[in-house]
Amino acid sequence: MFSIVSDLYGYSAGIHMYITSRNHNLWQGIDDEFYSALESNSYYGMMCRKFYYMGSFLPDIFSDEAKVAIEKLIDILYEYRNHIEENCPFYIKDGTYNEVTAGLSQTYDMSHDLEKLKEMVEYAQSHGWSPYEKALIYGAYMHVIEDQYAHMIMQPSRYGYSYAVDPDSAIHWPILRPCETYYEIFSQTHIDDWNFIKDLYRGTLWQGGSFDPEDFVTNLPANWGYASFVSGYDVLGRRTDGWQDFDFTPVQRFIEASNLVGYLPGLTQEKLEAYLHGAAILLFLAYGYRRDNYNDIGGIFAHAEWKAEDIVDFWWDIGDEYFVVSGNSFLETLFSFPPIRTVIMWYIEGEIKNLLFQCLPTEHSWPQYFEDKEAMWKLFHNIPGPEHDYTYLGAVIGEGFPYAICIAVVNAEEDFSEGDTVLLLHTCVDGRVAKSEGYVSYINTEYTPTRMVIKGLPYDYRNYRPSGKIWRRYSKPHQLPSDARILLSVVEFYDEWADPPKPNERPTYSDEHSIAANDMVPFMKRSIEEGAAYLYGTMQISGINMNIWTISRKAGLLGGMYELPQGVDCIRQPGIISLHFEENGTPIYYKPYADENRYLSLYYDMITFGDTKIEIKARKADNSEMLLKEITLPGVNRYMGLLTIDTDEFGLFLSGVREIFANILTKRLSGTSYELMLSTDYEDAYNAHDEIRNNRVYQEWFAFGDPVRESGEDPFTNPKIYWPYVIQITAYGKLGAPINFIATPSTSTRITLTWQDNSNYEEGYVLQEQHAGSNWQVLDTLEANTESYTHYVSRYTDHWYRLYGYNSTYDVYSDTVYTWTTTSPILSDEGSLNNVAHKNLLRKNDTLWAV
Structure with a gap:
């Protein structure tokens, strides 16, 4: 579930849908008909919003993590579908299963091609498609646009404000990946309005005749919808049909435009609809609601106070009524009598939940397991590890429900001792244990298996002897998978080497959803109009194809090297799109030329969050600094331009100057003074802290603290290693004649x-x-x-x-x-x-x- 809602690829699905739902007016003046449809309270308007919001997370289902999560979910639900009500979203039909089992060959990079998506938008517009037909295309286009601002503006700016150091283990991840992990998980927990989830899942009130969800005349919006993007309900509130029973025009149009422009070649309507159904279930587990009038809408991420038992209760309530016992007339008869069914279900539910709670850490609310190292270790402690053989001791059985078998480890190694008792969560189907492999849930040498056996059921599983492998539970941090070890080291580093607001704490992200949905709106509108030409991961600047994604994110890492005075609050660091030196319009990074007909310039392109100042400074041989040029950029805006020093002006300062560099400062929230956010001359900041100077991340990505570049150390072709930089003056300026x-x-x-x-x-x-x-x-x-x-x-x-x-x-x-x-x-x-x-x-x- 976390794989699809927080995929580490920009904004989370929740933030994407929130931004998209709050900014229908982005389409005013671009496609007024579409804007009007989104604002309509009609059934047609609801269906347009549904597919628009669906598109706003659609490109991320092509990530490897999301595909695996969807495929596993569909496989599990299909395997146990005999115990699921047939007419419900959790019942996986053959067509869906077959499409998902065959896999999805299209990739994340393909799905985030902004230029191709713009071509699809233009194709839809040129063919006069209706708002409903365009909705999924427009939503996917918005997703990729929003990701540009998440990756290159919001996340680097958030991390770069105040002091924060990544551990050297982060060298194995892309730049700012640890920060992005926290950004995606925590920013959505501050969303104040989850009503967009209603439209995403709202069903159709069927008025009679053959049900067609695209009958915009007869149908009405239902007051209900559950775990499926489309559900049909009759006048008595009974679910009749759903997403898996129909093909949808927005998906058909999406595939048509995609195939025409080569966006996701080979993708079919049937396959996309199958994966979208899996996404619907996963997202509902994350952002959904209980069955009683949208109670707890927003799910886990709307309730940061929830503990493990609250989440289990939430999931249990979502699926409880849809999972049934079948295959035995006695049980069917027994469970058909409500009082008996209630008693037995209460007992089974209580025991199974007890088992779950024994293996889940429950003393903290769920965000704390990401904020605190000790709490995070407790969470990771339950991740499946290496295999061991086991023998059977006993079982807790519930036909059609998860149950636990008690085993003893046979070939104990380092973390197990002979005779340890382990609980293995499993599932019983049609009187048989479906699988012989599982996960370690609990270790307790004093556990008595007989007290957990439920008596009175028609099958006596107490004599069942499964065999197979058991997965060892991790007991030491070094045993964890690499990503988990990195996160543990990140939390430890942020706790020790970060000033408030710390990147690993949930309150740090309290305003991100609001800034993204408000301050970024004018820029996103320009992106809708201009596409990749306005902001994209790679852009042509001053005749060079620059990697803006890397430059902008490294600016965030750079900003984290600079401390603010204690107790001082400032406007946050701007989002840096480009910052480099030029001479006569040509980007340079070492040994520039100069004479009477040349000049040196600082090219800047950034989005500010308030009053920001850019300085060009000279450093003399005695290490003193001299201000050469400065400019103040007021308010929230995108600024791009040249800050230029001509040769006459530069000649005034030539004597004794050894390098030129740039500083970025922002204004204090109180008063008129400015504080340094970052500098291209980072040598002093690098050497001021052992945790930076002795850190592999900063050694490799900041050239061991040396901002001077030689020939071949090109910050334009390799910004990850060589950006930013200073201009040395030993080869600059006209030599004085003897x-x-x-x-x-x-x-x-x-x-x-x-x-x-x-x-x-x-x-x-x-x-x-x-x-x-x-x-x-x-x-x-x-x-x-x-x-x-x-x-x-x-x-x-x-x-x-x-x-x-x-x-x-x-x-x-x-x-x-x-x-x-x-x-x-x-x-x-x-x-x-x-x-x-x-x-x-x-x-x-x-x-x-x-x-």
Whole structure:
């Protein structure tokens, strides 16, 4: 059940349906007819909403987890269908079973292709389909749009606000997967209006004649519906038909459009309807209600105070009236008499529930098992583990109902001792135990099996001797599956290395449903209109195909590295879509170019949740910082643009600057000051905490705390490892030319050259000389910071010298100087030399001419 409602793929099914139900007006101005249908109180309006809400979770049933959950459920219900009322949702018909047993080849990635879904929407619109025909397509389109904001805006922003550290075991998961686990489970527990569940399951009041759920003239909305998306009721309130008995036009249209655009190739209407029926049952167990006038609507996730026994009671009440005893006339007769049936059922129910409660931790409400490490361990302690052989001791039997057999472990290993007694939950069908394998439920060496045997039933199972394998219950954390171990380490880390609001606590997510259903609405409307061009996991930005999904989620992990002052509350971190440096419109990450015709810019694209500030700062060699440029982004909005430093402006700060970086700050909730949420220069934040510096996640994904990138360390092609980054200035900016360059003959055969170093960023100097009528020749290559040179020459020779500093980007020349080994004429810029003895020498364009 948890596999489909909290699939770790964006929003949970509950949040998807909540957002979709609260924002019918998104379609105003886009498809007004569809909007009007959603707002209608008619039977037609109810059916449009039903399939629209159905579509809002439909893409997630193609995830591996959801497919497995649906397939197991259908298989179990089909196996025991002889003990289920035939005319109820839990009775699985052959067609449904056959379709689900054959499996579903389409994948999660295929089902979340926003571009294909937009094509389906456009196809439906161009063919003039009715609102009812378009409803499932529109719902699936909304699901994938909503997921973009869950993945790239809401979840990273939530995690990035305040200090939080993921354990190094999270290296085996996608970025922010631990946070997403909590986000999906807990955000839906704060939903304040679950009435959309009524429309999802509301039945049809059949007025007579042949029942057709798509008869929009005769039928009326029923006041009831149960565990099936479509149920027909007669005037006496008796269920006559359901989802498995019909084909539905919205599903047919969905398949037609899908096949046309290649969205889910090979998917058939029959298969999709079969899987949707399994989803209906699973979702009802999560979000449904009891049979008495929608009591406890919203189910488990609307009742965070429920303990294990409350959940078992809820599920028991849902299925109690539909599961019946059959196959023996005595039992059928006995159970047909209400008083006797009530007594026996009360006894069986009580014993079975007792067995369940013995193996389930019950002292806490269910959310606490995800918030607290010790409580979580108690929960995981009951997960099935390795196999062991067993022998039979005794049984608790109820024909057609779950029962427990008592066994002794034969080949005890580490966690079992010889003679331990174990309860194994099982099921009895038609007088036989249906399976010989099961799960460890309870271990208690003092347990007495005979007191649990129910006497008076026609079959005596006390002599039954099953054989097979028993699954060991986990007793040590290292035995758990990897995902469970990671969650345990996550809880432990969040408890110790996270400031309030902690990611593992339910109150942290109290506003997420409201923000998603309100603040994100203007952006979702743009997404409806523009599709993947407005926001998608991969987008073209500044000519580069960027992985926005990874950048945005890593921004959340980055934000978690920054602490807020104690007691200070701020506007939450913005959702970062892109943040990178450019030069002349080209994204750069190392050794940029610059001269009089170039400029450096910070490209930003983000959705803010309130007043936000972006800074471009320079860090000097002495580690001091200098603000170069800033911009304030007010309110809740999407902002994209360039924050630019031109070369003249940048030249003011060139001296001593070693790197440029960007900061994101948000305003305090009280006052006017701002607090740092994240920085592209994360070196100090990384090294300030041992739990980060010694953590494999941050070592691998944040380059061991080094934000400087070299060639090949490309944050655009590999943002998981190399984003974000700083721009180093050692290769940036125009080098200062050497000044005060002087040539002095020391003797008749020696010339001393001196100059003043005027740059911090040269890699060395090249000294050149020239004689009359010749070209410039390299005299020597000198190390950086050199300021003198001695040249040994022949007597009575002329020498022109020039010097240039260089690095991998620039060559910057000094002035040219002239000397002669016996005299020192002054060289004019152009024309003849100001020396009587050399009137026949002219200088033109750095060339000497003899005339």
